[in-house]
Amino acid sequence: MTPSLPASSARPPTSVLLVDDEPDFVDVLAERLRARGLDTDVAYDAFEAHARLAVRPFDVVLLDVNMPGQSGLEAIESLKEAAPFAQIILLTGSDDLRTAVTGMRRGACNYLVKPVGIDDLLAEIRRALQRKVDHEEAARMLLVQRLAAYGMFAQGVAHEINNPLNMIIQEAEWCAGLVDDLTPGDPAAGPLAGLRRGLENIRGQAGRCGAITRGLLRFGGGAAARPADAAPAALVEKAAARAKRRARDMGAELVVESDADLPTVHVPLREMEQVLDHLTANALDALLAPEPAGTGGAGEADIRPDATPERARPGARVRIRARAEGEGVRFEVEDNGHGVDPALLHRVFEPFFSTKRVGSGAGLGLSICYGVVSTLGGSIALANVPGGGCRATVTLPARPPRRRAAS
Numbered sequence: 001m002t003p004s005l006p007a008s009s010a011r012p013p014t015s016v017l018l019v020d021d022e023p024d025f026v027d028v029l030a031e032r033l034r035a036r037g038l039d040t041d042v043a044y045d046a047f048e049a050h051a052r053l054a055v056r057p058f059d060v061v062l063l064d065v066n067m068p069g070q071s072g073l074e075a076i077e078s079l080k081e082a083a084p085f086a087q088i089i090l091l092t093g094s095d096d097l098r099t100a101v102t103g104m105r106r107g108a109c110n111y112l113v114k115p116v117g118i119d120d121l122l123a124e125i126r127r128a129l130q131r132k133v134d135h136e137e138a139a140r141m142l143l144v145q146r147l148a149a150y151g152m153f154a155q156g157v158a159h160e161i162n163n164p165l166n167m168i169i170q171e172a173e174w175c176a177g178l179v180d181d182l183t184p185g186d187p188a189a190g191p192l193a194g195l196r197r198g199l200e201n202i203r204g205q206a207g208r209c210g211a212i213t214r215g216l217l218r219f220g221g222g223a224a225a226r227p228a229d230a231a232p233a234a235l236v237e238k239a240a241a242r243a244k245r246r247a248r249d250m251g252a253e254l255v256v257e258s259d260a261d262l263p264t265v266h267v268p269l270r271e272m273e274q275v276l277d278h279l280t281a282n283a284l285d286a287l288l289a290p291e292p293a294g295t296g297g298a299g300e301a302d303i304r305p306d307a308t309p310e311r312a313r314p315g316a317r318v319r320i321r322a323r324a325e326g327e328g329v330r331f332e333v334e335d336n337g338h339g340v341d342p343a344l345l346h347r348v349f350e351p352f353f354s355t356k357r358v359g360s361g362a363g364l365g366l367s368i369c370y371g372v373v374s375t376l377g378g379s380i381a382l383a384n385v386p387g388g389g390c391r392a393t394v395t396l397p398a399r400p401p402r403r404r405a406a407s
Helices: 023-035 046-055 072-082 097-106 118-182 193-221 232-250 269-285 342-347 365-375
Strands: 015-019 039-043 060-064 087-092 110-113 228-230 253-258 265-267 317-325 328-335 379-384 390-396
Touching (some): 015 023, 015 046, 046 060, 060 072, 060 118, 110 118, 118 193, 228 232, 228 269, 232 317, 265 269, 269 328, 342 379, 365 379, 365 390
Parallel strands (some): 015 060, 060 087, 087 110
Antiparallel strands (some): 228 265, 317 328, 379 390
């Protein structure tokens, strides 16, 4: 699996989760790690560890082997499933080699025998963090290669489908014209009215297919429009203005933030607006209140196009930001909704993949965003945020300053 990864290069403090059923030991160790600058949390059994990982990610998990209810060895696989990149270090009171072998077969990166000195523990945490960084980078490269292959495939499929699709539309229009000629007066009320309705449906559905193939071409070939200079603050302000009515009708708060003195970006305006609009629409979808019991999937948001009215969860909020990122600009669209299943994050940019209800979309939105952003030399990522919700991040290079003509 290759989960979606944050694009930002700035790392927060190393986060560590201590899992041990001995409160005296784990609380003291947590304080010692915090005193050395590590972001440390504790859990007193494996079930509490799962609950902690459901709320926020951790870089390293220090996991006691012998715990009541569920042992550390039994918990490894499910913890790795919840947090694929988290590095698990086993803590054991026994130096039995079989325990170490079993643990590492199940996904642990190493084991330490209690009592362990703080310096040795810190050194092992540093090594585990480096392994995590290496795994993330490998996953990022694999994701780039996979999406490049998807793009080539999508472009080929779109080209092959476009010709017969255009023929279907033209033939349907020709047949509709014949119906008009054969039906005196109002064609919708004549004896061939049913045939005309069928032809209109054919044209409409072919048009939908055409929109999908255009999306595939855009995903495969990126933005074809001519770029222009744009102020990042203006881009996010306009995106918020376009989403304002829907957010208001839903009962959701829409917040816009921009750093001062952001550099100009050089982007195709229509495509960049499409990227921000899609990310904002996705964020608003994530705020929708769950369906009443018995009307659909348990806990799923009702995101059908015909759902009326759309109502957001209490306290729902979408935040759109433009921030400095090195010499470039980072756009963020963040919601405080239900987030994305961590097991599905690695698939969100795949064409036709969607977590929405069947019929709610073609599943091309994020893949098109990926095609546009990557063509502009930027990066896009989707990640859950601590406390609930999801953040989409688009990072773009700034437009280099124009050189003055030599006098």
